[in-house]
Amino acid sequence: MPASDLQPVKRALISVSDKAGLIDLGNALIAQNIEILSTGGSAKMLQDAGISVTEVADHTHFPEMMDGRVKTLHPKIHGGILGLRDNDDHMAAMDQHDIGPIDLVVVNLYPFEETVAKGADFHTCIENIDIGGPAMIRSAAKNYGFVNVVVDSEDYGPVVEELMAHNGKTSIELRKRLAAKAYARTGAYDAAISSWYATQLGEVFPDRMVFGGTRQQIMRYGENPHQQAAFYSNDENRIGVASSTQLQGKELSYNNFNDTDAAFELVAEFDPNVFGPACAIIKHANPCGVALGSTLAEAYKSAFACDTTSAFGGIIALNQTLDMATAEEIVKIFTEVIIAPDADDDAKAVIASKKNLRLLLTGGLPEPTTSGQLIKSLAGGYLVQDRDNQLTAQAELQVVSQKVPTEQELSDMKFAFTVAKHVKSNAIVYVRDGVTVGIGAGQMSRVDSSKIAASKALEAAQNAGDEISWAKGSVVASDAFFPFADGLLAAAEAGATAVIQPGGSMRDDDVIKAADAAGLAMVLTGMRHFRH
Numbered sequence: 001m002p003a004s005d006l007q008p009v010k011r012a013l014i015s016v017s018d019k020a021g022l023i024d025l026g027n028a029l030i031a032q033n034i035e036i037l038s039t040g041g042s043a044k045m046l047q048d049a050g051i052s053v054t055e056v057a058d059h060t061h062f063p064e065m066m067d068g069r070v071k072t073l074h075p076k077i078h079g080g081i082l083g084l085r086d087n088d089d090h091m092a093a094m095d096q097h098d099i100g101p102i103d104l105v106v107v108n109l110y111p112f113e114e115t116v117a118k119g120a121d122f123h124t125c126i127e128n129i130d131i132g133g134p135a136m137i138r139s140a141a142k143n144y145g146f147v148n149v150v151v152d153s154e155d156y157g158p159v160v161e162e163l164m165a166h167n168g169k170t171s172i173e174l175r176k177r178l179a180a181k182a183y184a185r186t187g188a189y190d191a192a193i194s195s196w197y198a199t200q201l202g203e204v205f206p207d208r209m210v211f212g213g214t215r216q217q218i219m220r221y222g223e224n225p226h227q228q229a230a231f232y233s234n235d236e237n238r239i240g241v242a243s244s245t246q247l248q249g250k251e252l253s254y255n256n257f258n259d260t261d262a263a264f265e266l267v268a269e270f271d272p273n274v275f276g277p278a279c280a281i282i283k284h285a286n287p288c289g290v291a292l293g294s295t296l297a298e299a300y301k302s303a304f305a306c307d308t309t310s311a312f313g314g315i316i317a318l319n320q321t322l323d324m325a326t327a328e329e330i331v332k333i334f335t336e337v338i339i340a341p342d343a344d345d346d347a348k349a350v351i352a353s354k355k356n357l358r359l360l361l362t363g364g365l366p367e368p369t370t371s372g373q374l375i376k377s378l379a380g381g382y383l384v385q386d387r388d389n390q391l392t393a394q395a396e397l398q399v400v401s402q403k404v405p406t407e408q409e410l411s412d413m414k415f416a417f418t419v420a421k422h423v424k425s426n427a428i429v430y431v432r433d434g435v436t437v438g439i440g441a442g443q444m445s446r447v448d449s450s451k452i453a454a455s456k457a458l459e460a461a462q463n464a465g466d467e468i469s470w471a472k473g474s475v476v477a478s479d480a481f482f483p484f485a486d487g488l489l490a491a492a493e494a495g496a497t498a499v500i501q502p503g504g505s506m507r508d509d510d511v512i513k514a515a516d517a518a519g520l521a522m523v524l525t526g527m528r529h530f531r532h
């Protein structure tokens with residue numbers, strides 16, 4: 001390493017809101033003969049631990065004031081950070097104004113994000129916007145050639161290690177890495193503030209939108225091996241795959257993250273207190289089987305029976321604690337991931353016999369009605385929309401056929417329509433007795449989805465040794481209206497007795513007439529669930 005890339009650290013400024021690791025850092029800096037400047041609370045904690053510190057106010061000869069709004073915003077601080085050590089004019093100005101260089105800035109910010117997450121009032125959130133901290137971070141990062149900036153206590157160790165290894169100096173590589181991280185931190189901080197402010201103003205889509213996130217995991221690869229990928233968490237704190245605890249198995253891949261999220265969001269539609277046990281099995285972000293049951297094991301077995309071929313290597317989501325009976329069923333075939341609110345000890349022991357099977361526990365279910373935004377990138381920008389948080393229970397169902405659905409048909413129709421919400425369009429879902437028996441997903445024509453779902457129902461029956469298709473006597477849900485009667489007729493031909501769909505087609509009358517002619521009950525929801 002060229003000698004000039006190593007720069008000495010003689011004076012540090014510490015101003016931290018989160019004081020974890022502060023005393024160890026202070027001791028390590030003193031051991032390197034580094035002078036410490038520090039702000040009120042940080043200085044006090046260091047002094048109480050017997051560490052020699054100069055208060056910033058004594059250094060600047062200017063008191064902290066206005067409830068801490070002004071502490072470090074002073075030319076003696078910013079000049080000391082920003083002055084270029086290899087620029088004669090800068091050094092002369094520093095000399096003239098008695099500005100001593102500051103070579104290490106250790107700052108973490110007022111906890112704005114946490115304050116918002118706690119639901120604090122407007123005034124408290126405003127007071128938790130840090131001004132002096134980001135200013136110092138940005139100054140120090142700009143002068144990375146000479147100055148080190150630390151915004152994360154995880155970097156205390158690497159900085160101290162370099163100081164020890166290079167006799168009180170640090171490398172340009174370290175300073176650049178710290179600078180990049182510093183700007184990412186202030187950027188994310190401002191993103192959080194601007195998005196909170198927009199919410200306060202009731203602006204769903206402000207003029208300029210900024211997204212912030214913290215890298216949680218770099219994956220081995222993305223959707224395909226030639227794509228790189230990582231997961232960034234935001235401050236939403238939604239219960240799910242990102243916040244879950246992984247008990248066993250390899251790290252989740254990109255596709256695992258995506259599929260597990262789809263699986264858990266689907267099963268979360270079925271509150272166990274209302275629906276009892278529920279299970280969803282997902283492949284490529286689409287369900288291949290979803291079922292309610294009187295026990296969780298029964299729900300799993302029914303979901304599996306819907307498409308035993310596709311369920312192989314699938315993702316299983318459960319709406320309640322994984323028990324031993326269900327675990328014993330699950331381990332009979334190869335599964336990638338199980339996600340559940342919890343698992344009992346006997347179930348954990350059964351799953352432990354499959355070393356590669358990932359078991360994720362979330363501690364609860366996400367709330368399906370929560371609002372939020374979904375973001376998708378495409379050439380030239382981002383598409384931003386609200387999360388589809390409408391429940392089938394909120395739909396005003398309208399019976400439009402001559403035949404009135406039975407209670408069982410109605411309950412199955414609601415279940416089918418809820419599942420259809422989580423199936424890629426065009427989505428057609430056949431259900432019998434709280435169990436999907438055929439799912440048609442992602443087709444460009446609705447009639448093709450109808451046919452695929454019907455063929456799946458026949459295949460499921462044959463796999464179970466039944467001669468009659470499981471579509472016989474089923475109900476069918478469509479995520480969007482039937483533009484023509486053909487898709488509906490395909491369902492009737494397959495043996496469905498009732499249909500649930502949004503309605504709203506120009507040809508609704510023709511479709512209703514066709515339903516009547518085929519003797520089907522038809523319910524309109526007035527609610528569409530396209531999913532792409």
Ligand SMILES: NC(=O)c1ncn([C@@H]2O[C@H](COP(=O)(O)O)[C@@H](O)[C@H]2O)c1NC=O
Binds near residue numbers: 014043
């Ligand atoms: N106003 C200022 O000049 C200022 N300078 C530093 N701070 C922040 O004050 C906090 C540390 O305060 P203390 O050491 O008093 O506990 C840090 O989060 C730091 O980012 C400031 N506070 C807010 O802007």
